[in-house]
Amino acid sequence: MSDVVAIEAPAPDTAEPAASVYELIRDDIISGRLTANQKLIVADLAERFGTSTNPVREALHQLRGEGFVVMTPNRGARVRPMGADFIRDIYEIEVLIEPMLTRWFVRIATDEDIKIVEDLCVRMEQINYSDPPLHGELDTQFHHAMYHRHYNRHAVDLWWKHREILKAMSRRYPTSMARRVAVLKEHRDLLEAIKAHDEERAGAIVALHVEGSGKHIIGQMTTTPR
Amino acid sequence: MSDVVAIEAPAPDTAEPAASVYELIRDDIISGRLTANQKLIVADLAERFGTSTNPVREALHQLRGEGFVVMTPNRGARVRPMGADFIRDIYEIEVLIEPMLTRWFVRIATDEDIKIVEDLCVRMEQINYSDPPLHGELDTQFHHAMYHRHYNRHAVDLWWKHREILKAMSRRYPTSMARRVAVLKEHRDLLEAIKAHDEERAGAIVALHVEGSGKHIIGQMTTTPR
DNA sequence: ATTGCTCATTTTATGTACAAAATCGTCAAG
DNA sequence: CTTGACGATTTTGTACATAAAATGAGCAAT
Missing domain, CATH: 1.20.120.530 (GntR ligand-binding domain-like)
Incomplete structure (x- = not known):
C-alpha cells in the first residue's frame, strides 16, 4: 500500500513545471529561434507542441497583446521583427x-x-x-x-x-x-x-x-x- | 503595438467597422461598465455578444497580454482593478x-x-x-x-x-x-x-x-x- | 521567353459544438 | 464551527465546419 504513493514531485523544484505553449512560443521568439516576420501557423505549432489548436491560438493572442506578435485579420500571426x-x-x-x-x-x-x-x-x-x-x-x-x-x-x-x-x-x-x-x-x-x-x-x-x-x-x- | 491604428482623429466616422469582441470588452473595462475584479465568464460574454466562446477566449487573452485582465489557471479571468x-x-x-x-x-x-x-x-x-x-x-x-x-x-x-x-x-x-x-x-x-x-x-x-x-x-x- | 491574368485547388484562419477536468457552492454529518 | 461529499458551474482542451486567402497551373498578350 504505502509503496504506491507520492508519484508527484520527485524532487523539490528541479523538474520544470511543464512550460506552457505560451512560454514556449515566447522563448522561441525572444531567443531568435523564430526569425523576424516569420509566419506563425496555428496548425503547425499545435502539432509541434502536441496539443490542439486552441491553446496555441490563445497563446498567440496573449503574445499579440504583449507586442511580440503582429496579427492581421484573416492572415494570421507573424513574429514581431525586433530590429x-x-x-x-x-x-x-x-x-x-x-x-x-x-x-x-x-x-x-x-x-x-x-x-x-x-x-x-x-x-x-x-x-x-x-x-x-x-x-x-x-x-x-x-x-x-x-x-x-x-x-x-x-x-x-x-x-x-x-x-x-x-x-x-x-x-x-x-x-x-x-x-x-x-x-x-x-x-x-x-x-x-x-x-x-x-x-x-x-x-x-x-x-x-x-x-x-x-x-x-x-x-x-x-x-x-x- | 504599432498596429494600434488611428481610432481617434477627426475622421469620417460614419459607418462603424462592427466592433470586435476584443474592443467591446476593452471598452467595457476602460469605461468602468465592468467593475474592478469582476469575473469575466466566457460563456456569459459569448452569449452577450452573440458569438461562440472562442472569440471571447482569444479577446480575453489579448487583454491579458495588454494588462487589462488578470487570469489565474483554472479559475478564469477578472477585470484588472485600476485603483x-x-x-x-x-x-x-x-x-x-x-x-x-x-x-x-x-x-x-x-x-x-x-x-x-x-x-x-x-x-x-x-x-x-x-x-x-x-x-x-x-x-x-x-x-x-x-x-x-x-x-x-x-x-x-x-x-x-x-x-x-x-x-x-x-x-x-x-x-x-x-x-x-x-x-x-x-x-x-x-x-x-x-x-x-x-x-x-x-x-x-x-x-x-x-x-x-x-x-x-x-x-x-x-x-x-x- | 516573359509578363500578367483567370480560376481551380490547397492551405490557413476563424467560428461552432462538444467533452474532460477543475473549481465553487451548498448542505448534511461530525 | 469545521469537514467532506456531491452537483452545478466554469475553465480548458479536442474535433470539426466554414470562409478567406495563398498558391500555382494554364493561357493570352506583349
Whole structure:
C-alpha cells in the first residue's frame, strides 16, 4: 500500500513545471529561434507542441497583446521583427525608467540591501567576463536586487519585460572589450554612489549605463551582418 | 503595438467597422461598465455578444497580454482593478515619457505644426470647460498632435495606451475649478515654450502638467466615495 | 521567353459544438 | 464551527465546419 504513493514531485523544484505553449512560443521568439516576420501557423505549432489548436491560438493572442506578435485579420500571426530601431526604442525608455527605480532604491536601501548588490558586483568583477552567460545572469540579478521591491509595479513589470528582450538580444552579439571594462566600471561607480546615498549621482550613472549598453548593442546589430 | 491604428482623429466616422469582441470588452473595462475584479465568464460574454466562446477566449487573452485582465489557471479571468495606486504608477511613467516626446516635438516642429497645437489650445480656452467631454477630446488631440509622429513607436504606443486609461478615469471624476485654470495655464505656457523653441522649458512644463493631472485625479479618487 | 491574368485547388484562419477536468457552492454529518 | 461529499458551474482542451486567402497551373498578350 504505502509503496504506491507520492508519484508527484520527485524532487523539490528541479523538474520544470511543464512550460506552457505560451512560454514556449515566447522563448522561441525572444531567443531568435523564430526569425523576424516569420509566419506563425496555428496548425503547425499545435502539432509541434502536441496539443490542439486552441491553446496555441490563445497563446498567440496573449503574445499579440504583449507586442511580440503582429496579427492581421484573416492572415494570421507573424513574429514581431525586433530590429535595431525597436531595440533603440526600448533603451530610450529604459534610460528614463531605470534611473527612477534606482533613485528610489538609494533612498530606501538598508545596509543589508547594499551588501547584496555589492556581492553581485564583486562576483562580476571576479569572473571578469570569462563566462558571458553567467555575467549576464549576475547583471540581471544586480539590477533586479535594486528594483524588484519598488512600489511602482507597472514600472517594474515594464523594466522586466524590456530586460528579457535586451538580455536575449545581447546574447546574440558579442560584447567588445571596451564595453566590458566600461560596464564593470559603471557598476562599481554606481555601487559607490549607492553607498554614499547619493541619489542624484546614482540616477545619473544608471542613465549613462543604460545608454551605453544601448549604443553598444545597436552598434553591434548594425555592423554585424547576422 | 504599432498596429494600434488611428481610432481617434477627426475622421469620417460614419459607418462603424462592427466592433470586435476584443474592443467591446476593452471598452467595457476602460469605461468602468465592468467593475474592478469582476469575473469575466466566457460563456456569459459569448452569449452577450452573440458569438461562440472562442472569440471571447482569444479577446480575453489579448487583454491579458495588454494588462487589462488578470487570469489565474483554472479559475478564469477578472477585470484588472485600476485603483489609485495603479493610476499613480501610470502617471509616474508618463512624467518621464511625455517630456521626452515633447522635447522632440519642439526640436522638429515647423510653423504649421505649431499652428495646429495653437488652434487646439485656443479652442480649449474658448470653451473653457463648458463641455468637459469636448475639452477632454481636445486635450487628447493637443498632445496627440505633438507626439504622434515621434520615431519611438514603442513610447508613443505606451503613451496612447496610458492616455486611454487616464482619459476614461478622469471622465469618472469631476475636475476642480482650481485644476481647470491650472490646466489652461499650463497649456498656454507650454505653447509659449514651443514657440520659443525652448526644448528644456517645454519638457519641464509637461512634466509638471502631467504630475499635476496625476495628483489631481488621485486626489479625487481617494476622496470621492464612488 | 516573359509578363500578367483567370480560376481551380490547397492551405490557413476563424467560428461552432462538444467533452474532460477543475473549481465553487451548498448542505448534511461530525 | 469545521469537514467532506456531491452537483452545478466554469475553465480548458479536442474535433470539426466554414470562409478567406495563398498558391500555382494554364493561357493570352506583349
